Amino acid sequence: MIRLGSNSPTRAKILKDFGIDFVQNGGSFDEDSITTQNPKEFCYIATKGKFDELFKQYGVDDMPLLVADSVVTCDGKLLRKAKDYDDAKSMLKLQSGNKTSVISCMIYKSKNIELIDMSITTYEFAKFDELDMKNYLVSGECFGKAGAIMVEGFCKPYIKSVKGYESTAMGLSIEKLLAFL
Numbered sequence: 001m002i003r004l005g006s007n008s009p010t011r012a013k014i015l016k017d018f019g020i021d022f023v024q025n026g027g028s029f030d031e032d033s034i035t036t037q038n039p040k041e042f043c044y045i046a047t048k049g050k051f052d053e054l055f056k057q058y059g060v061d062d063m064p065l066l067v068a069d070s071v072v073t074c075d076g077k078l079l080r081k082a083k084d085y086d087d088a089k090s091m092l093k094l095q096s097g098n099k100t101s102v103i104s105c106m107i108y109k110s111k112n113i114e115l116i117d118m119s120i121t122t123y124e125f126a127k128f129d130e131l132d133m134k135n136y137l138v139s140g141e142c143f144g145k146a147g148a149i150m151v152e153g154f155c156k157p158y159i160k161s162v163k164g165y166e167s168t169a170m171g172l173s174i175e176k177l178l179a180f181l
C-alpha cells in the first residue's frame, strides 16, 4: 500500500490500472509561489514542495509516499494547467502542428529507499482540426491537465511521433517507478 500524495484523478487511474494499492491524499502546495519559468526547474520545485508538505504531514512510517508534478513545454514556453477557456485555446493552438514535451517529476520515499525521477515525453502533433478542438474545449476535458492536452484522448489521433512513455505524458512515469521497486 502506498500514499499517493496527489489530487490527480489521472495519477490515481494509472496506479489502479497497474494494480498498485494506494490511498490518495493530495496536498495544497501553491505552485503560483514558484518564480522560475524554466520548465524542468519549475517541475522539480513543485514536486519537492508537494513532497515536503506531505512528508511533514504523514511521514513514511506507515506507508511509502509518492508525489509528482507535470508541466508541458512547447516553443520554450512553460505550459501549466489552463486557467480558463481562452488560456486552454491558446495552449492548444500553440501545440497544434507542433512539437511539445510533457515533463513529469516524481518523488517516492519509503523507510529505506528514495527515488527522484524526472522524465520527458515528446510528441509531434499534426494540426488539430478546428471543430474537434472546439468540441474538446467545450467538453471541459482540457482543464486540470498540464498544457490542456490529453494524450490518451483528444491528442491521440494527431500524434505523428512520440518519444517516451505515455504514462509520463499523463503525469506519472509508472514504468520507471515499477522498475525501481
Ligand SMILES: Nc1nc2c(ncn2[C@@H]2O[C@H](COP(=O)(O)OP(=O)(O)OP(=O)(O)O)[C@@H](O)[C@H]2O)c(=O)[nH]1
Pocket (backbone or CB within 6 Å): 005, 006, 007, 008, 009, 010, 011, 026, 027, 050, 068, 069, 070, 071, 081, 102, 144, 145, 146, 149, 150, 151, 152, 169, 170, 171, 172
Ligand atoms: N488524463 C491526462 N491527464 C494529464 C495529461 N497530461 C497531464 N495530465 C494531468 O495534468 C495534471 C498536471 O497538474 P499537476 O499540478 O502536476 O497535478 P494536479 O492534478 O494539480 O494534482 P497534484 O498532484 O495534487 O498537484 C496532472 O493531474 C496530470 O495527471 C494527459 O495527457 N492526460
